[in-house]
Every structure is written in structure tokens, then in C-alpha cells.
Amino acid sequence: MMDWSHHLIILPILLPLTTAAVLLMFDERRRKLKSGINLVATVTLLALALSLLLKAEKLAPAAEVYLLGNWAAPFGIVLVLDQLAALMMVLGSVLGLAALIYAVARWHKAGPHFHTLFQLLLMGINGAFLTGDLFNLFVFFEVMLAASYGLVLHGSGVMRVKAGLHYIAVNLVASSLFLIGVSLIYSVTGSLNMADLAVLIPDVPAEDRMLLEAGGAVLGIAFLIKAGMWPLNFWLPATYTAAAAPVGAIFAILSKVGIYVLLRLSPLFFGVSAGMSSGFGDDGIYYGGMLTIAFGLIGVVASQALGRLAGYSILVSSGTLLAAIGSGNAAMTGGALFYMVSSTLTIAAFFLLIELIERGQDAAANVLAVTIEAYGDEEEEEEEDEVGIVLPGTLAILGGCFAVIAILLIGLPPFSGFIAKFVLLTGILNPETSNPAVSDGLPWHSWLLIALIVLSGLSALIAMTRSGIRTFWASMEGRVPRVLVIEVVPIAGLLLICLALTIQAGPAMNYMNKTAAGLHDPSQYINSVLQAPRVAKEGDKPVLSLKQEGRAQ
Structure with missing residues (x-):
């Protein structure tokens, strides 16, 4: 008989x-009621995600499989809970709660139906993390995308509508590529179950392998568009900048959905046991990731608006993660997961903060500030009576x-961003990979990746220092924005989680390293899915999975 906690997965x-x-069922005028229902559901979802995280950690390296309709894999729909899926659900739930608290203000x-679209977005995100087959993915x-289309247009405005329509068009193309690749x-x-595909791919005949790899390439492009790899990322900074602040914050997890799928499928389909297709696509992802970092850091330095700075910071984060995935280096994967959590929380908090900062600013004053910075101010006061600046509490x-x-x-140092980059650089310098070229010494492209990671930090230092001075120290307006406590709480909460990651870096890295080991050795994941038994009713004889029945015969 099945334990009741097994149903928590769905x-x-x-x-x-x-x-x-x-x-x-409720009219839009009853916003307080709808906000309350949404908040209760999102808090419950976060508690549920945390309980599943603890459950996945106890089960590791195995995974728990939920057979919908009691049909065993590979013929039935399965949900799979492992450490990576649980981690991503917790991250998505945390961002969802922070964005919702901020939006309630x-x-x-x-705009209409914000709360409904918000919950549908969370449903799509969680389903993508839990599903065990490509069709349900x-x-x-x-x-997820349908809900995001409505949210990106939330609040209307010319710039938002223009960026939103571009976003919709690009993602419709990505969806078409997804279907073509799956087909x-x-x-x-003859299968779409992920675990079953991992077993079938090594035995694909040579004459069909080109078609298989073509499908994998087309599927990969669809997810690389969502992950924001250069040159497929032209839409991302403008869209994320134009979106409403809480929408931009929750959208920080959307690019990581593409990263999650690549993390899941790359070692599963094209890992060391994939035969002739072993390592397929890794070089493209690796070098594409480095190009994305380079493009992102240039955009960070060039950005005069805080929103675009945050958008290009997402590209730097995505590029770093893509390079880690493409490297095939197991030592980097744990650090990449830690970096993904830290950077996503940070960028989400940044999107929320930007709206509060710019609430008291005038766009014309910002343009004038940039002009003065570039050409200087000819009208300088000869005498300064005041010494220093009094900063209001807000x-x-x-x-x-x-x-x-x-x-x-x-x-x-000392925050989690430093720890994440330190672990990443340590993984690059001390690789764990099956590539024989690495054992002869660190290759040139590894040094290039190290340089890009360091330069990305330098570009952020230049851009954030410049923006901070212009905004808080040398502001031309002197206006103090009106800010509610409920708007500051989610920003502080996200930053406190980053502080907790710093304090608990040891246990957090242990979890990330276990997750990375399971990704690079997916045998436990495959066995858990394909050998998951169907549920027997009381009084019935034991029921085996379809795979087990085939072996018994």
C-alpha cells in the first residue's frame, strides 16, 4: 500500500x-479576497516545496516516481521527484512569494486576472520541474508561457506592449522548435519518457543517429532561447526591463527553466553512456555560454538604466551556467547550482528594488545626469556652504x-555571490571530467572562462558603483520615493536568504554536490523511473511495472 505522503508530489x-x-470565480473588484487566497496558496506551496526538498534529500541518490493513472513508465505519464527538481521548486516558490507580497501593495x-495568471505560471513552472517525459514537458x-504572456503585458503602456509582443513572437517560435525536436x-x-530515452539512445542505429542528433539540436535551440544564450537573447533585456517589477522578479526563474532542462537532459541523453552521441552539443553550449558572458558583461557596463543593467545581469548568470553545463565538468556543476540559486535571488531582489528607486526619479533628470557625467557641468558653484549630505531614512x-x-x-566576500564564484573557479582549476585533454593540463578555453567570470564581476563593480553614486549620492532631484513597508519586506527577505546561504554554505554545498553527482551519473534516476511498481489494491497480488513484467516473461 502507498504511503499518503507519496501524493505530495502532485x-x-x-x-x-x-x-x-x-x-x-470572483470579480476583479474583490481584489483583497483574491490577494488573500493567492497569498495563502503561495505560502502553502512554499511549505510543500520545502517538505519535498527534505524528502528528496532522504531518498537521494534515488528518485521518487508518481505514476499517474497507475500506468508504469514508459507508457504512462510520470512525475519524478529528485534533488534537482525539489531545489528548483523551492527556488520558484520563494521568488513567487516575494513577487506576490510586493505586488499586493x-x-x-x-490589470485584470493578475492572481489567476500568477498561479498558472507557478503551475507551469512546477510541472516543468517534475515531469518525466518530453511531451508533458x-x-x-x-x-507557463501562456501565463507569462498575460503577465508581461500587465499594466499596459507602449513600451510594455511592444516588448511583450516581441516576447510572445519569439517564444512561439521556440515552442514550434520544441515540437519539431520532440517529433x-x-x-x-518511439518513446518520449526521459529515462527510457536514456536507455534507447545508445542503441540507435548509425543510419538513424543523424536524425536523432538533429532532433536533439532543434530541441536544444528551443531551450537555449529561453535560457538566453547569445545570439538568441536579443529579446530578453528589453522584455524584462519593460515588465512590471514583480513580474520581472518572478521572470528571473523563467530563464532558469531552460537551464534546468539542459542540466537534466544533457547528461541523461548525451552523457558518457550515450555511445556515439556522447558529448553531443556540449561544445556549442560551452562556447555559447562564454559568448553570452562576454555579451552580458559588455551590456552591463554600457547600461545607463538600472532595468537594463538587471536584464544583462541575467545574461551573465545564464552564460556562466551554460558554460558549466557544456564543460561536462562534474566539479563545476555543484558550484553552478549554488551560483544559480544565489544569482537568481539577487537579480529578483534587484528588479523589485529598481522600481522603488525609480519611483522618485524623473526620466529627463536621468538623461541630464548621463550628459553631465559625459561632458561635465559648466555651471559650478563657487562656494559650498553645506558639507556632507543628510540621507533620509527611506x-x-x-x-x-x-x-x-x-x-x-x-x-x-563575504556573501554567497563570492562563495559561488569561488567554488566555480575551483571546479575549473580542479576538473572532474572524462575528457582526456584536460588531464594533460588546463586548456586555453578554461583560462578564458576564468577570465570572463572575473571580468563579469569587474563589469558589475563599475556599473553598480556608477549607478549607486548617480542615484544615492549625486542625485539631481533630491526627491525621496514613497515606499511601503510591504514593498521592502520581500527585498529584504530575498537578501536574507542569500545571507543564510553564506552562513550555511557547507550544508548547502553538500546538497548541491550530491545533486551534481546524481546528474552526472543518472543510473539511479533511470532505475527509479523504469522500475517504479504500480500500486496494488489491498488483497491483490503484487503488481509489477511494465518493464518488470517484460523481464519476468
Whole structure:
């Protein structure tokens, strides 16, 4: 008989789906009620994700499999809970709660059906993390994107609509590529279950392997668009900058959905046991990641607006993670996971903070400040009676949050950004890989990656220092924005989690390293899925999975 806790796996999908349906029953004028329902559901979702994280850690390196309809893999739909899926669900739930608390202050009133779309977005994200087959990955991917289309347009405005329409067009192309890639893979293997595909791919005949790899390449492009790899990332900075502040914060996890899929499928489909296709696509992801870092750091330095600075910071984060995935270096993967959590929390907090900072600013004054910085101010006062500047309490709080975010983005000690980059650089210098070229000495491209990671921190230092001086120290307006406590709380909460990651870096890295080991050795994941038994009713004889029945016969 099945333990009741086994059914918790499907709740991260059912809970937001049910909540979204309930919210549709209430008129938009009952925003307080809808906000309360949404908050209760999101807090419950976070508690559920944390409980699943503890459960996944106890089960590691094995995974827990939920057979929908009691049909065993590879024929039935399966949900798979392992350490990576649990980690991503917790990260998504934390960002969701922070964005929602911030939105309740004012942003949820800017357009209709905000709360319903918000819950559907969480449903799509959690489903993408839990699903065990490619077709349902596409389904949840589309649910996530459909909700994001409405959220990116939330609040209207010319710039938001323009960027939103570009976002929709690009993602519709990505969805088409997704379907084409899945179709090609299915035509060769006859299966869409991820674990089953990992078993079938090594035995694909040589004459069909080109078609298989073509399907893998097309599928990879679809996820690289979402992850923001150069040159497929032209849409990302503008879209994230134009979106409403809480939408930009929750969107910080959307690019990581593409990263998650690549982390999951790359070692599973094209790992060391994939035969002739072993390592397929790794070089493209690796060098594409380094190009993305280079493009992102140039954008960070060139950005005069804080929103675009945050958008290009996402590209730097994505590029670093893509390079870690493409390297095939198991020693880097644990650090990459730690870096992903730290950078995503930091950038989400940055998007929320930017709206508060710019609330008291005038766009014309910002342009004038840039002009003065470039050409100087001819009208300088000869006498200065005042010495020093008195910072109001609100600006002091916002400035303190800005300083912490800057330290995290730069990667300075003692916060989690420094630890993440230190572990990443350590992994590059001490690789764990099956590539024989690495054993002869560190190759040139590894030194190039180290240089790019260091330069990305330097670019963030230049950009954040310049923006901080212009915003808090040499502001031309002197206006203090009106900020509610409920708007500062989620920013402080996200930064406190980064502080907790710093204090508990040892246990956190142990979890990340275990997760990385499971990714690079997916045998436990494959066995857990393919050998998961169907549930027997009381009084029935034991029921085996379809794979087990085949072996018994």
C-alpha cells in the first residue's frame, strides 16, 4: 500500500491549478479576497516545496516516481521527484512569494486576472520541474508561457506592449522548435519518457543517429532561447526591463527553466553512456555560454538604466551556467547550482528594488545626469556652504539594499555571490571530467572562462558603483520615493536568504554536490523511473511495472 505522503508530489501542480480556477470565480473588484487566497496558496506551496526538498534529500541518490493513472513508465505519464527538481521548486516558490507580497501593495491592481495568471505560471513552472517525459514537458512549458504572456503585458503602456509582443513572437517560435525536436526524437526512438530515452539512445542505429542528433539540436535551440544564450537573447533585456517589477522578479526563474532542462537532459541523453552521441552539443553550449558572458558583461557596463543593467545581469548568470553545463565538468556543476540559486535571488531582489528607486526619479533628470557625467557641468558653484549630505531614512534603507545586491552581483566576500564564484573557479582549476585533454593540463578555453567570470564581476563593480553614486549620492532631484513597508519586506527577505546561504554554505554545498553527482551519473534516476511498481489494491497480488513484467516473461 502507498504511503499518503507519496501524493505530495502532485500537489505543486494541483494546488496552483485549483487556486487559479477558484480565483476566476470572483470579480476583479474583490481584489483583497483574491490577494488573500493567492497569498495563502503561495505560502502553502512554499511549505510543500520545502517538505519535498527534505524528502528528496532522504531518498537521494534515488528518485521518487508518481505514476499517474497507475500506468508504469514508459507508457504512462510520470512525475519524478529528485534533488534537482525539489531545489528548483523551492527556488520558484520563494521568488513567487516575494513577487506576490510586493505586488499586493499596488501592482496587482494594474490589470485584470493578475492572481489567476500568477498561479498558472507557478503551475507551469512546477510541472516543468517534475515531469518525466518530453511531451508533458512541452505541455507545462506552454502553460507557463501562456501565463507569462498575460503577465508581461500587465499594466499596459507602449513600451510594455511592444516588448511583450516581441516576447510572445519569439517564444512561439521556440515552442514550434520544441515540437519539431520532440517529433524527430520520437520518430527515431518511439518513446518520449526521459529515462527510457536514456536507455534507447545508445542503441540507435548509425543510419538513424543523424536524425536523432538533429532532433536533439532543434530541441536544444528551443531551450537555449529561453535560457538566453547569445545570439538568441536579443529579446530578453528589453522584455524584462519593460515588465512590471514583480513580474520581472518572478521572470528571473523563467530563464532558469531552460537551464534546468539542459542540466537534466544533457547528461541523461548525451552523457558518457550515450555511445556515439556522447558529448553531443556540449561544445556549442560551452562556447555559447562564454559568448553570452562576454555579451552580458559588455551590456552591463554600457547600461545607463538600472532595468537594463538587471536584464544583462541575467545574461551573465545564464552564460556562466551554460558554460558549466557544456564543460561536462562534474566539479563545476555543484558550484553552478549554488551560483544559480544565489544569482537568481539577487537579480529578483534587484528588479523589485529598481522600481522603488525609480519611483522618485524623473526620466529627463536621468538623461541630464548621463550628459553631465559625459561632458561635465559648466555651471559650478563657487562656494559650498553645506558639507556632507543628510540621507533620509527611506533612501538609507534602499541604499543599503542596493549595496548588498551590488556585492552579491560583483561576487565580493563575504556573501554567497563570492562563495559561488569561488567554488566555480575551483571546479575549473580542479576538473572532474572524462575528457582526456584536460588531464594533460588546463586548456586555453578554461583560462578564458576564468577570465570572463572575473571580468563579469569587474563589469558589475563599475556599473553598480556608477549607478549607486548617480542615484544615492549625486542625485539631481533630491526627491525621496514613497515606499511601503510591504514593498521592502520581500527585498529584504530575498537578501536574507542569500545571507543564510553564506552562513550555511557547507550544508548547502553538500546538497548541491550530491545533486551534481546524481546528474552526472543518472543510473539511479533511470532505475527509479523504469522500475517504479504500480500500486496494488489491498488483497491483490503484487503488481509489477511494465518493464518488470517484460523481464519476468
